[in-house]
Amino acid sequence: MTLRPPVEPMLAQAAESVPTVVRDLAFEQKFDGHRALLFTPAEEGGRVQLQTRRGSLIQDRFPDLVAAAEQLPDRLVLDGELVVWDAEAGQLSFEGLQRRAAAGSRTAPGLAASLPAYFVAFDVLMADGVTLLTLPYRERRRRLEVLFAARALTAPWTLCPMTTDVAKAREWLESWTDVSGVEGLVVKGMNQRYLPGFRGWSKIQYR
Template structure:
């Protein structure tokens, strides 16, 4: 059977740490988890066919990636389906950029071509779902990975095609998690059973994001002063303005009581007066917030998915209030996940 879009990609469930010995004995591989957009790429099955790029949710967006389409037509054989991650390199800053990726993903047709030189796209392949028109979903992951490696070596593929790093060495995977996540664009690792089939839509893999403890300033809450539900957090920029950096997940009852004891209502002139805060990153839904006096320092646990400006894309986990610190001790906006002072 020949695969045709939309094909629902196989997914991963989140975990806090590398799976235990029982899971490891069954045989797993570790891949670097990149901070990009999941995508499937289909090469033409026959003469006159088109190269297709499919998002995780099934939309076809090849018009937004003319550089990838041209490279696929020139370098990839027909009847191929790759699973991987789309990333974008910002040539002005010399780094991977999620913001540039978002811009390219939202730009179509003629305007898309104008962005190629400044923000070239790369496809980081980690799975092979079809080759020579024959689908491979029932093959074990280890076999699909070997076929993918052979495909790269046989065709001497180079940019924009990149092979996702993989290892079966647990020590190496832990090194990636601790060290490589300091590199822009790498946010953790994926754990994949070597004998697993490719199951569309099934969360059969495990993802582990690097998380760090850092400090932020409480600028607003949802709920009430006596029963806060979640915190909206900020940091001062270099001009001294309080800039929103994210929100927490809902507070546990004990944490909510702790925070409530120290909250005070905002006075006139709060820096966020009139501001609206998204319920989730990229969402149009807004939170129903109450502004509070921005003098409390909250220690939070955060992953490495951060916009270049300093905004966390995923909710933060409240750890505790740092009553021993002032807002001047908090890292500046854009400083990233600077570790807590202890």
């Protein structure tokens, strides 16, 4: 089955703290951005599509990402977070991201030059036209890492930092002020399938 937009992303529910019982869990850094799914062409003559969490297509507002998608193979679907870098401020900018998301076709290229977008990928839902939703997270993550290594992917593609070390996860949670644009953790089961629309993950906000 070929995945085409709209696809409901899997979601997270709020949690108060890192679990005390840690077994087969992964901890990802949670970025303060906009959730997005990226689809590369599924057939000849197709186009890159960028979908919001609620199903809207916004690729025309992010021409820099569409152009950079030439680095990616066809028939690929990535799940991740859109963020924007403000070079003048030297940090990620949620306000800049909102400006990019609201841009029209005439203003989008200019904003792309001053407020470049990045895609922080944390999951792969389809590769080589094969849907991966039923695979456990550990295998999807492995394939995502192989994709980044095999293609030598660089900016604007970023592999979301992940650890299975709970001590490292707690260290991340205690040092958010040192990491621009990071707002917490997402906790995922290593054996979890990807369930569209289901709140099967946990998110822990930095306080």
